[in-house]
Amino acid sequence: MADNIQxxxxxxxxxxxxxxxxxxxxxxxxxxxxxxDALNHIKDKVDGSVTFRWSCRMGVCGSCGMMVNGKPKLTCxxxxxxxxxxxxxxxxxxxxxxxxxxxxxxxxxxxxxRKVKPWLVRKExxxxxxxxxxxxxxxxxxxxxxxxxxxCTLCYAACPVYGLDPLFIGPAAIATAQRYNLDSRDQGAExxxxxxxxxxxxxxxxxxxxxxxxxPKNVDPAGSIQQYKLxxxxxxxxxxxxxxxxx
Amino acid sequence: xxVPARSAPRHxxxxxxxxxxxxxxxxxxxxxxxxxxxxxxxxxLGVAYSCVILLCLIRALSLGPEAYEALQKRxxxxxxxxxxxxxxxxxxxxxxxxxxxxxxxxVVRVGGRRIPGFLISASNYVxxxxxxxxxxxxxxx
Numbered sequence: 001m002a003d004n005i006q007x008x009x010x011x012x013x014x015x016x017x018x019x020x021x022x023x024x025x026x027x028x029x030x031x032x033x034x035x036x037d038a039l040n041h042i043k044d045k046v047d048g049s050v051t052f053r054w055s056c057r058m059g060v061c062g063s064c065g066m067m068v069n070g071k072p073k074l075t076c077x078x079x080x081x082x083x084x085x086x087x088x089x090x091x092x093x094x095x096x097x098x099x100x101x102x103x104x105x106x107x108x109x110x111x112x113x114r115k116v117k118p119w120l121v122r123k124e125x126x127x128x129x130x131x132x133x134x135x136x137x138x139x140x141x142x143x144x145x146x147x148x149x150x151x152c153t154l155c156y157a158a159c160p161v162y163g164l165d166p167l168f169i170g171p172a173a174i175a176t177a178q179r180y181n182l183d184s185r186d187q188g189a190e191x192x193x194x195x196x197x198x199x200x201x202x203x204x205x206x207x208x209x210x211x212x213x214x215x216p217k218n219v220d221p222a223g224s225i226q227q228y229k230l231x232x233x234x235x236x237x238x239x240x241x242x243x244x245x246x247x
Numbered sequence: 248x249x250v251p252a253r254s255a256p257r258h259x260x261x262x263x264x265x266x267x268x269x270x271x272x273x274x275x276x277x278x279x280x281x282x283x284x285x286x287x288x289x290x291x292l293g294v295a296y297s298c299v300i301l302l303c304l305i306r307a308l309s310l311g312p313e314a315y316e317a318l319q320k321r322x323x324x325x326x327x328x329x330x331x332x333x334x335x336x337x338x339x340x341x342x343x344x345x346x347x348x349x350x351x352x353x354v355v356r357v358g359g360r361r362i363p364g365f366l367i368s369a370s371n372y373v374x375x376x377x378x379x380x381x382x383x384x385x386x387x388x
Binding site for chain 1: 266280348352
């Protein structure tokens with residue numbers, strides 16, 4: 001294995017540049033280094049001006065998502081050696097506005113995420129004296145997969161629908177909505193349906209399926225959206241056949 | 248309170264000069280999986296073509312043997328045969344891709360356990376074979 005590998009890092013300074021360009025750095029190719037280690041090496045030893053987000057370094061916080069050779073990846077979980085002999089192209093997450101270098105603006109995602117009410121909605125809270133809301137392992141299993149989302153937004157960077165229609169609510173927000181819809185303690189499914197059963201919600205999805213492939217936590221957002229389409233269609237039929245009962 | 252999803256993405260005042268990478272018209276040619284997706288969507292043209300031909304055949308049948316023979320002659324031209332072969336390939340691709348995707352889109356539980364995806368796809372193929380068998384029996388008996 002070679003001693004070094006070349007990293008082509010996207011650089012963009014809002015004060016100086018009209019559009020991003022690439023800057024090449026040579027970093028040690030260590031077997032135990034991930035792409036994030038290489039970026040930190042550049043930041044510490046070579047060029048302190050390179051800007052990127054990171055935090056936990058263990059695939060939990062979801063901060064270090066970037067495009068690595070054109071694919072959305074958590075850079076803390078992407079080994080440099082997988083790309084040997086290089087070069088490795090590192091870019092900010094696709095379809096998001098770039099703030100600086102590898103940092104993207106995520107407030108669009110955060111706004112959409114909040115819209116789907118990603119919390120337990122209760123019409124009526126039971127008194128504390130009655131104890132916890134118990135769940136069977138089966139009830140937990142119903143939503144557990146969708147609860148693994150870390151909001152890294154790799155699925156948005158993989159989704160051409162989001163790129164073409166920025167109003168699309170997007171995979172992670174819909175999967176998280178489904179996580180709460182399927183939770184036996186939640187009573188907010190109808191409130192969420194008003195947001196999700198719109199063109200910009202589930203019906204915007206054309207089932208490209210790339211979000212599921214990009215997800216580092218195996219959440220399967222594409223599956224959750226298709227399953228929710230079935231739920232929404234059934235709800236629509238029910239409201240058509242029995243308008244009073246569905247209210 | 249219901250919040251409508253249709254609203255423009257918000258912008259914070261702190262990052263006035265973001266760079267937005269424009270999405271190329273040819274985005275679907277930049278990645279094999281995107282190209283495969285577009286091809287899958289285009290297969291619906293083959294399905295539409297097959298439906299139109301079927302409707303034309305039914306209409307010709309209702310008009311009598313002469314009309315049916317005239318249509319058959321028109322369908323036997325090299326250009327139409329080529330179109331029919333292409334539409335058959337598109338319909339087959341349409342069927343196979345959607346049968347495969349049905350495994351991801353459907354959650355079927357039996358006895359509290361989720362049935363593996365390949366069984367859902369396999370059940371589609373079995374249903375396809377059974378229906379094709381019934382149609383073949385009706386036509387060839």
